Amino acid sequence: MNIALELKHITKHFDTTQILRGVDLSIRQGERHALIGPNGAGKSTLFDLIAGRTQPTSGRIALNGVDVTGMRAHRLGRKGLARSFQNTSVFTGLTVRDNVRCAVLGSRVATWKDRWFRSSVIDAEAHRVLAAISLLDRSDALATSLSYAELRALDLGLALAAGASVLLLDEPTAGMNRAEAARALALIRETTQGKTLLIVEHDMEAVFALADRISVLVQGRIIATGTPAEIAAHPVVRAAYLGATP
Ligand SMILES: Nc1ncnc2c1ncn2[C@@H]1O[C@H](COP(=O)(O)OP(=O)(O)O)[C@@H](O)[C@H]1O
Ligand SMILES: [Mg+2]
Structure with a gap:
């Protein structure tokens, strides 16, 4: 199976604060992958790194099998x-x-x-x-x-x-009312067919309907990756993030 985006042991410090603590993530070509997690978990920080807006403190990023660690946003754009x-x-x-x-x-x-x-x-x-x-x-x-x-x-x-061919959408429905958000998500679903999508979205119903797989980021670490059914059933995820009591 071809991997569109691969992150290996990504860490990110801001001064002395460690935000990302060793993120490993493989996103398959054509997959719709959602990244969920509480506010402040490091989701946008991770997107900034993948998109070439900032550099990781350590770790590697590969796009379609090519190492692109440290590559700037405009060059990444040329690579799709x-x-x-x-x-x-x-x-x-x-x-x-x-x-x-x-x-x-x-x-x-x-x-x-x-x-x-x-x-x-x-x-x-x-x-x-x-x-x-x-x-x-x-x-x-x-x-x-x-x-x-x-x-x-x-x-x-x-x-x-x-x-x-690889799209990163960070909270694409933020600031929209429910009807606008539903339309935007339908649009995303239609227009990303056959493309690779990594999306951060707070509406859990939308995430579970849209994503092929979901990763859960908590305090700079991915604590679980799986299908929506696997994530919904994951006891640690339920306790740490979905708010369920064991
Ligand atoms: N440029 C920065 N300098 C210092 N701290 C930052 C910076 N950007 C983000 N942070 C901190 O990193 C943590 C993760 O932020 P962020 O990636 O935006 O989380 P999320 O998108 O998951 O809500 C937060 O505690 C935030 O305050
Ligand atoms: Mg964010």
Whole structure:
């Protein structure tokens, strides 16, 4: 089985405080993997490391079998890894369609294949992505005019348009009402088919419905990895995280 993302003995210190205490994690290609755990467990810190925003204190990270430890975010992006739902990747002064067209074009510039510079090809690809994220009817709107939920959908679309095969989503439904969150999760499920997904999400019902496997991070350590059924039945997880009394 091919491994899309592999973490080996990852530690992270901030000054004298140890946040991650030896994280090992293997995520298979095409798998939807959820990372759950209490606030402050180190989930976002781990995402920052995987996405190349910060460096681990020790340990190795491999993407599709290639060691990428220490590689910066823009180079990881070229290798197909995207951390989505950071609104920073949206150009607010451009229309929704032009944002997607830029992402399509940007992902192909490295190959300098002429056919990607034909606008009909770029437009067709942008149309496909806009349809996938349900923003076709907002194509001509400026990105600034989008609602928060629409902006996050666009951000997911930009990662897809850029050709990402491994997506990291950190609390993609944060700040949404229940209806928006349900739509966003449905969108994530549809658009990530065949891709590798690592997601942090607080809605346990959503996590258990979406994930192939779940890992539980508590105080910088993964205390369990398994299928939703295995995690739901795990006595230590139930006691430490799901709030069950033994
Ligand atoms: N840049 C930083 N400097 C110092 N401490 C940090 C920094 N970033 C996060 N932390 C600390 O690391 C711990 C884990 O944070 P975080 O990874 O955001 O947790 P989670 O996403 O699981 O809620 C917290 O105690 C937080 O205060
Ligand atoms: Mg967090």
